[in-house]
Amino acid sequence: MKVHVEEIVVSTGSRFELVDITGRVEEAVARSGVKNGFCLVFAPHATAAVIANEHERGFLEDMVELLREVFKPEKAWRHNRIDDNAHAHLASALIGAARMFPVMGGRLVRGTWQNIFLVEMDGPRGRRKVIVEVMGE
Ligand code: ZN
Numbered sequence: 001m002k003v004h005v006e007e008i009v010v011s012t013g014s015r016f017e018l019v020d021i022t023g024r025v026e027e028a029v030a031r032s033g034v035k036n037g038f039c040l041v042f043a044p045h046a047t048a049a050v051i052a053n054e055h056e057r058g059f060l061e062d063m064v065e066l067l068r069e070v071f072k073p074e075k076a077w078r079h080n081r082i083d084d085n086a087h088a089h090l091a092s093a094l095i096g097a098a099r100m101f102p103v104m105g106g107r108l109v110r111g112t113w114q115n116i117f118l119v120e121m122d123g124p125r126g127r128r129k130v131i132v133e134v135m136g137e
């Protein structure tokens with residue numbers, strides 16, 4: 001079995017932001033030489049998440065609105081006593097910091113409306129990492 005690991009680094013410009021990393025993940029899969037297997041996309045961050053969904057401006061704005069409504073950045077969360085980002089920790093915990101995709105025929109399998117995004121919820125940050133690990137044969 002082959003294991004190929006790459007690290008993608010992105011910077012974010014606002015508190016909430018969805019960064020499309022589809023192209024960079026697919027390039028890592030191509031470089032891996034894996035024909036059939038899996039691709040793990042993992043953000044080693046407690047205040048960010050990884051999702052697969054449509055790259056459409058309205059959806060991206062809806063996601064940010066949903067995150068604000070559900071996780072309430074202005075609420076007096078206990079974690080805000082030490083660090084003003086409880087909403088981002090809670091959202092990361094529930095959404096998840098990783099997604100797994102099949103690799104078939106040397107290509108990452110995803111739906112037409114499933115681009116891969118790093119979801120920034122505590123930006124702006126100069127350096128957000130995403131680990132892409134491709135495993136298979
Ligand atoms: Zn924190």
